[in-house]
Amino acid sequence: MKRLFHYASDEEIKRGETTDIYFVRTKQIIEAKGLDKTPVIADVTPGKLPHGWPWGILCGIEEVAHLFEGINADVYSMPEGSVFHHEDFRGVREPVMRVEGPYGDFCIYETPLLGLICQASGVATRAARMRKTVGDKTLISFGIRRMHPALSPMIDRASYIGGFDGVSSLSGAKILGIEPSGTMPHALIIVLGDQVKAWKAFDEVISPKIPRIALIDTYSDEKMEAIMAAEALKERLYAVRLDTPASRKGDFPELIREVKWELDVRGFNHVKIFVSGGLNEENMKELCEAGAEGFGVGTALSNAPTIDFAMDIVEIDGKLCAKRGKMGGKKQVWRCQKCLADLVLPFDKAQPKCPVCGGKTEPMLKPLIKNGKMVAKLPKPKEIRQYVLKQLEKLQLEEKLGCSKR
Ligand code: PCP
Numbered sequence: 001m002k003r004l005f006h007y008a009s010d011e012e013i014k015r016g017e018t019t020d021i022y023f024v025r026t027k028q029i030i031e032a033k034g035l036d037k038t039p040v041i042a043d044v045t046p047g048k049l050p051h052g053w054p055w056g057i058l059c060g061i062e063e064v065a066h067l068f069e070g071i072n073a074d075v076y077s078m079p080e081g082s083v084f085h086h087e088d089f090r091g092v093r094e095p096v097m098r099v100e101g102p103y104g105d106f107c108i109y110e111t112p113l114l115g116l117i118c119q120a121s122g123v124a125t126r127a128a129r130m131r132k133t134v135g136d137k138t139l140i141s142f143g144i145r146r147m148h149p150a151l152s153p154m155i156d157r158a159s160y161i162g163g164f165d166g167v168s169s170l171s172g173a174k175i176l177g178i179e180p181s182g183t184m185p186h187a188l189i190i191v192l193g194d195q196v197k198a199w200k201a202f203d204e205v206i207s208p209k210i211p212r213i214a215l216i217d218t219y220s221d222e223k224m225e226a227i228m229a230a231e232a233l234k235e236r237l238y239a240v241r242l243d244t245p246a247s248r249k250g251d252f253p254e255l256i257r258e259v260k261w262e263l264d265v266r267g268f269n270h271v272k273i274f275v276s277g278g279l280n281e282e283n284m285k286e287l288c289e290a291g292a293e294g295f296g297v298g299t300a301l302s303n304a305p306t307i308d309f310a311m312d313i314v315e316i317d318g319k320l321c322a323k324r325g326k327m328g329g330k331k332q333v334w335r336c337q338k339c340l341a342d343l344v345l346p347f348d349k350a351q352p353k354c355p356v357c358g359g360k361t362e363p364m365l366k367p368l369i370k371n372g373k374m375v376a377k378l379p380k381p382k383e384i385r386q387y388v389l390k391q392l393e394k395l396q397l398e399e400k401l402g403c404s405k406r
Contacts (some may be wrong), residue, residue, distance in 0.1 A: 007150035013067065017333035018115070023108045038102025041315035044097035044113070045310035048086050050122070055395055056307050057388055058096050059124035059158045060117035060380050061368070067112055068369045073101030075369040078333070079376075081124075081161055082364065083382035083391045088342040089355055093326065095344070097403040098365055099311070107370050110311045118306040119151075120158040126281070126304035127162025128388055130297060131372055132397050133284050138294040139164040140181045142276055143292050143302025144172065155302045161384045163392065168296075176381050183213040183241045183274065183296070190218070195225055196232045203233055211238035213274055213294075216257035216259075217245070226259045230268040239272035239294060246278060257354045260291040 008018045016024075026281035030036045049056050061080035068075050077097040080083060084096045096117075099106060130139060141159035144152040144167075156172020166181030167173055171182035184202055200215045212233055216225035226240045232396045240259065244252065257271055263271045275287055276296030284295060320328030330347040336354030343352055343361065354361055368376045379387070 003204060005150060007148065012037065013112055014070075016112070019108045019111040023110060026109055027104055030104050030107075037102040038104075039101065039317055040103045040313045042099045042110075042311050042313045043093075043094050043095040043331065044085060044117075044309055044311050045093045045100070045326070046086050046121075047235040047310065049125075049307065050305035052398075053125060053129070055083045055085055055125075056121055057124040057128045057162050058084050058117065058121055059161055060120035060154075063098070063116045063120075065115055065368050065374055065376070065378060067109060067116065068099075068106070068372065070372045071101075071109060071369075072105040072372055073099055073369065074367070075099050075109065076365040079366065079384075079387070080379065081387040081391075083340060083395065085342060088333070088344040090343070092344040094342055095332075095365065096309070097332055097368075098330065100330075103313070103316075114309050116379060117239055120154055121309070122304040123155055123158035123301060124388070125307065126301055127159045127164050129281055129397060130284060130295070130301070130390070131163030132392055132395070133281055134288050134295060136305045137288055137292070138166075138274075140294070140296045141167040141169075141172070141301055142182075142296040142298040143300075144169045146299045146302045147178050150234075151302075157381055159301055160381055163388055163390060164297075164301075166195045174230060179286055184215050186215060186218050186243075189215065195219065196228055199229055199232050199237075203236060212236050213239040213241050215243060216240045217243055217248070222255055223262050225256050226263055226271075227266065230263055230266065230271055235270065236267070237271050239274045241274040241276060241294075241296070242295075243275075243277045248268070249278075252283070253286050256290040256292055323376035331365075333364040335364050336361050340391065 012018060021169045046056060058078050059080060061077055075097065085094050088094050141156050141164050144155055147155055152169040153171045153175050156167035159173060160167055160176050168180055168182045169175065170180050189195050189198040192201055195218060203212055205210050214229035214237060215227055216222050222242050222244060229240055230237055260273055272293040273291050274294035275292045279295055279297045280300040311325060314326060314328050315330055322328035331344050332347050333347060334343045334352055336357060336359045338359035339354060339357045341354050341356040343355055345352065352361055366376065
């Protein structure tokens, strides 16, 4: 079948065709030398997190499980949506996953395994950081237009898992089991001829279930267009969206305060302020404080930095063998259920008490795949998102000074 777009199919990924050639050559050599059945244990650990982030959100585990189904290996992983750190409370590197089995049976899957979690975890972590920044304000993923369309479902799923309320793509919303979220493009206003005609046409044609969010920065000052939109749609107007171009942005928070004021003094207190365009972790806080209640985030979300995970063999045939920069041997990550402090210990060590608060710890690396069979129940995106939001209540956005490594 003629390939229209440049992305790998499920079958190609499952056949290992998206791997790096050096793993294919490695497999060829160890088979020739009769070493392909050597039992190994490999850790998957994050490098230093981007921008000094103190924590990340693990995402992509459902796809890793599908990748390893049918592969002769055991996979232990932190559940999808788990907070993870570069290192534990004492500075020991923290594995988020462990793969055990004959090296020749899974070596070519290192590349796709890492690819499935590096990018998705970056998006989910940025989404979670934005959630922490705006509190309970509305966050919608608008970022799919910045990336290859084959990635839309992954980007929107990771954004949602990280704590966003909605996603703009039909494909993303479909796998999440939610309705897609969006407002209106400038093109609608331009084609309809003027703003009021476009807002009224939206109100007339689009299902009443869809919130009426009028884009108010096409031709005139946002204050003017906000009043026009409110007078046109009255109580049916849910919000106005400011997608103000950089050339006109000036003091964007001040502009939001003006628009909010002019709407409120005219009795349109019900109309919310929705913003988009150039949003990022830094400017969203002050936009919140200025009165913005909804955020459509594009580039900063879908183009989030990838998390630099690596896979390293740490035990071979029962012997410790980590390379420089990594720590040898099979490990468990013990997490305090009260303060989320982590302690990485050799696998055979007993369950510890939390070294920070004395609380009960839980093992985080849980069975996902056993001999190529799925042994974990894969949670739905809605459940994973709830799990993330629950953990976020205990996390600071930036490193807290003091004794904790985190
Ligand atoms: C963009 C579109 C996207 C926003 C900005 C994301 O506006 O609304 O959703 O921007 P970001 O990537 O900087 O976060 P336009 O490019 O004006 O597109 P449209 O007229 O379709 O809204």
